[in-house]
Amino acid sequence: MVQSVDNVALLPAYLAAGTVLLVLLTDLFIRRAVLAVAALGAAATAVGAALVGRGGDRATFCVSGTRDCSYIADNTGALIAVLFALLTLGVLVLSAPLLRTGTVPAGEYCFLLAAAMTGGVVLGYAGDLITLIVALETLTVPLYVLVGLRRRTVGSAEGAVTFFLVSVVATSVTLLGAALLYALTGAVHLNALATALGERSELRDVPLTAAAVVLILAGLAFKVAAVPFHAWAPTAYDGAPVPVAAYLSTASKLGGVVAILYVAVTGLRPWLDVAGPALAALAVLTMSVGNLVALRQRRMVRLLAWSSVAQAGYILAPLGAFAAADGRTDEALAVAVTATVAYTVFYVILELAAFGSVIALRPAAADGGEIAEYRGAARRAPWVGAAFVLALVGLAGLPPGLAGLFAKVAVVRSLLDGGAGWLAVVVAVNAVVGLAYYVRVAAVLFGSACAPRLRVPWAVAGALAVTTLVAIVVGFAPQLVLDAADLVTTR
Numbered sequence: 001m002v003q004s005v006d007n008v009a010l011l012p013a014y015l016a017a018g019t020v021l022l023v024l025l026t027d028l029f030i031r032r033a034v035l036a037v038a039a040l041g042a043a044a045t046a047v048g049a050a051l052v053g054r055g056g057d058r059a060t061f062c063v064s065g066t067r068d069c070s071y072i073a074d075n076t077g078a079l080i081a082v083l084f085a086l087l088t089l090g091v092l093v094l095s096a097p098l099l100r101t102g103t104v105p106a107g108e109y110c111f112l113l114a115a116a117m118t119g120g121v122v123l124g125y126a127g128d129l130i131t132l133i134v135a136l137e138t139l140t141v142p143l144y145v146l147v148g149l150r151r152r153t154v155g156s157a158e159g160a161v162t163f164f165l166v167s168v169v170a171t172s173v174t175l176l177g178a179a180l181l182y183a184l185t186g187a188v189h190l191n192a193l194a195t196a197l198g199e200r201s202e203l204r205d206v207p208l209t210a211a212a213v214v215l216i217l218a219g220l221a222f223k224v225a226a227v228p229f230h231a232w233a234p235t236a237y238d239g240a241p242v243p244v245a246a247y248l249s250t251a252s253k254l255g256g257v258v259a260i261l262y263v264a265v266t267g268l269r270p271w272l273d274v275a276g277p278a279l280a281a282l283a284v285l286t287m288s289v290g291n292l293v294a295l296r297q298r299r300m301v302r303l304l305a306w307s308s309v310a311q312a313g314y315i316l317a318p319l320g321a322f323a324a325a326d327g328r329t330d331e332a333l334a335v336a337v338t339a340t341v342a343y344t345v346f347y348v349i350l351e352l353a354a355f356g357s358v359i360a361l362r363p364a365a366a367d368g369g370e371i372a373e374y375r376g377a378a379r380r381a382p383w384v385g386a387a388f389v390l391a392l393v394g395l396a397g398l399p400p401g402l403a404g405l406f407a408k409v410a411v412v413r414s415l416l417d418g419g420a421g422w423l424a425v426v427v428a429v430n431a432v433v434g435l436a437y438y439v440r441v442a443a444v445l446f447g448s449a450c451a452p453r454l455r456v457p458w459a460v461a462g463a464l465a466v467t468t469l470v471a472i473v474v475g476f477a478p479q480l481v482l483d484a485a486d487l488v489t490t491r
Contacts, residue, residue, distance in 0.1 A: 006060035009073035012049040012081045013125070016118040019045060023114050027107030035099055038110035039092045042117060046085035049121065053078025059127070068189035072127040075487040080124030080258055087251045087348060088117040090467060094356055095243040096459035097364035104149050104241060104365075112142035113247065120255050128189040129178045129267070132259055133171075136223065139255045140167060143248060147240040155367070159239025166232040167222065174219025180212035181267075190267040198270035213274050216263060217282075223256025224312040227285040237305035242368055245301055246355035249308045250348040257315055257344050264319060265337055272333075276322025280423060283320040287313025287430040294437045300358055301368030303437060304351075307395060310434060311347050315340055317411050317427050321418025332418040334486075339414035341485035342478075346407035349471050350394040356464040357388035360456045371444055378445040381454040384461075387468040389442045394471060396438040397431050402475030410482065 007014075019041025026037045052058070052073055059069035092113060099106040119138025126132035144167070148160030182188055184203060185196035203209045218229065225233040237245040264275050290310025297303035318336040321327030327336060358368055361377045361384060378385020394401025397408040408431060415424040456464075474481050 004060075006058050006073075008052060008055070009058035009060045009071060009125075011052050012045055012073075012078075012085075012121050013071075013118070015041065015045040015048045016085070016114070016121040020111060020114040020118055023107070023111045027111065031107060034106050034110050035092060035096060038114055039089055041114060042085050042089040042092060045117065045121060046082045046089070049078050049081035049085060049124075053082075061127075063189070068192045069127045070131045070189070071122075071125050073125055077125035079484055079487055080254075081121040083254060083345070083348070084117055084120030084124065084251055087247070087254070087352065088113055088120075090352055090356075090463055091243050091247045091251075093459050093463040094246065094359050095241075097359075097457040098241055098243060101365045103151075109146065109149060112146050116140075116142040116146075116247070116251065120251055123255055123258055126262065127191075129181070129193070129263075130188055132190075132262060133174060133178060136220075136255055136259050137171060140223070140252065143244070143252060146244045146247070147236050149244070150239070150241055150367075153239070155235075155239040156241075157239070159236040163232045163236040166229070170219045170222030170229060172219075173215050173222075177212045177214070177216030177219060180208060181216065184209055184212065190262060193267040194269045197268065209271070210274050213268055213271055214278055217260065217275060217278050220256060220259045220263060221282055223259060224253050224315065225256075225286075225309050226282045226312050226316060227289045227309065230286070230289070230309045230312075233309055234302050234305040237308075238299060238301045238368065242301065242355065242359050242362065242366075245305070245368070246352060246359070249304065249351050249355065253308065253312065253315075254344060254348055257340065260316070260319070261337060261340065264322075265333065272322040272328045273325075276320065276324070276327065279316055280320030280323040280420070283313045283316040283423065284426055285313070286310065286316065287427065291430050291433045291437075294434070297437070298370055298372070299368060300371050300374065300441075303371065303441065304354060304358070304368075307434070307437070308351065310430065311351070311395065313430070314408065314411055314427060315343050315347065317423055318343075318414040318418075320423050321415050321420040324419040326417075326419030332414075335414045335417050338482060338485045339410040342410050342481050343407040345481050345485060346403045346474065346478075347395070349467060349474065350391045350401070350404055353387055353391035353464065353467045353471055354395065356460065356467055357384055357391060360384045360460045360464055361388070361454065364457070371441060374441070375444050375447040377454070381456060384454070384456060384464065385445050387464055388445060390468060390471065392438045392442050394475070396435050398435070398438075400475075401471075403471050403478065403481075404475075406475070406478035410478075 058073040061070035123135035144164045150156035187193040222229040294306035318339040394404035397404045
């Protein structure tokens with residue numbers, strides 16, 4: 001038995017899916033308007049999600065007589081849906097010069113981005129494993145094609161195939177873990193799964209339960225490019241059109257973080273003593289490998305890709321505090337989740353600013369190029385160079401990039417509160433290692449070079465200016481992000 005459908009709760013999903021259909025129809029009849037329609041649809045989705053979130057908690061597709069629902073429209077879902085919609089809007093605006101060149105088909109490009117946005121919006125409202133995995137794949141599958149849209153480019157095809165093959169394996173592992181959990185507990189709803197795992201103590205003696213927990217977390221770790229599930233990221237980022245790489249490093253990573261949070265904190269909460277060590281190991285490996293390999297990179301997008309891998313380690317680090325008993329108390333759990341969400345929000349803002357700067361400094365249809373090609377770029381476009389440096393020092397966690405600094409402080413504080421001081425030391429050491437390549441790129445930008453002034457397309461300039469302004473605002477008022485992130489702990 002299923003309750004009646006709550007169409008108000010489903011409004012953000014309707015708006016996102018409607019954007020997909022509207023873009024498809026616009027491409028048939030008014031091809032020049034397809035980018036504007038996609039951007040308006042993303043903006044409408046963000047507004048709709050915010051309005052539904054302000055109207056109180058709602059749920060639909062619920063099992064009759066229980067509190068188990070497949071779609072939960074609460075503050076958590078609203079925050080995530082708004083983030084996905086705004087990220088999609090930002091990437092669409094940054095893509096305007098690329099689409100004008102005609103090297104990438106505008107209709108297919110906007111259609112696929114809108115489809116990925118729909119998956120991200122639904123993911124934020126997911127209340128069971130089936131909805132969560134389907135939404136996550138809806139977010140990911142369009143990205144395979146987007147990575148390969150640089151036609152007649154070997155790197156683009158290589159990145160798309162690598163991304164696809166590794167993703168298929170990761171999805172299979174996730175589904176196997178979910179199937180094993182269902183076989184053991186008979187539950188797919190996250191709350192029902194947590195109840196079953198907590199009440200049935202005999203499952204502690206079944207090795208298959210621990211295997212299921214590790215498998216589902218390992219499969220989801222692929223989405224955030226966590227080591228050892230990271231091999232696709234540098235190839236896919238460098239082969240994709242630069243705006244698509246920006247979307248991969250922000251929205252795709254956001255989707256993976258949301259999925260891990262929902263599964264680990266809600267569904268597997270009684271088994272945090274098993275999930276915690278796995279997440280701690282992923283965090284240590286990811287930040288260490290990402291930073292060390294980034295030191296050797298010579299291509300800009302590959303450096304940002306390895307930096308993104310390292311940042312995934314910092315994002316997962318607060319959840320690694322679950323490995324210690326002190327990190328599994330209600331208070332420590334709330335602090336860890338808030339730190340993870342806050343760091344993710346700070347990260348996606350700064351990462352979007354970094355990729356926006358790359359787009360502004362490169363020809364519309366070009367790839368990211370070599371780092372050496374950026375020598376003196378800050379002299380040719382001073383304000384773009386300043387925005388790029390602000391994003392880089394923010395990712396490094398240095399002033400004046402206060403957003404990144406507060407993000408790392410929140411992570412370290414959550415680890416200390418959770419009794420994982422050793423992991424806080426690992427974070428601090430890796431942050432120091434990361435300074436080397438961030439500062440190197442900043443130095444190249446302000447190096448001496450004779451070149452004419454660079455004209456930045458107005459769409460890219462506007463998107464970069466807004467993103468940089470948001471980074472500055474949240475840097476001076478980090479409590480805005482921390483308060484929003486605290487909403488996630490209420491689900």
